[in-house]
Amino acid sequence: MSYVGVDIAKLNHLASAISSDGEVLIELFKFTNDADGFQMLVSKLI
Template sequence: MFYIGIDIGKRSHVASIMNDEGKVVLKGFSFPNTIEGGEKLLGKIHDFSSFLNMLFPKNVFYKKLNLSINFLRK
């Protein structure tokens, strides 16, 4: 199982992926708060997607990222 942590920001976000043992398997990378940024995120996590748990914090900026990811996955 893999877990993604995303530091949500107004203009950009930073994400990192860890495994069950707490080892970072994908070091933090930045991506803009845009559709293109959502595409970059999906491209980076593609290999982990079938084993990935993603949690979003409850602030105003996560909504745009969540909508972008849902739009791109369809």
């Protein structure tokens, strides 16, 4: 199983993903609060 954490803010968000055994799958990254930013989030998750 994988877990994704998202820190929500007004202009920019932060996200990261780990596996159930604690391995970092996606390093912490920043994305903007707009369509381009959410497209970046989706592209990193798939």
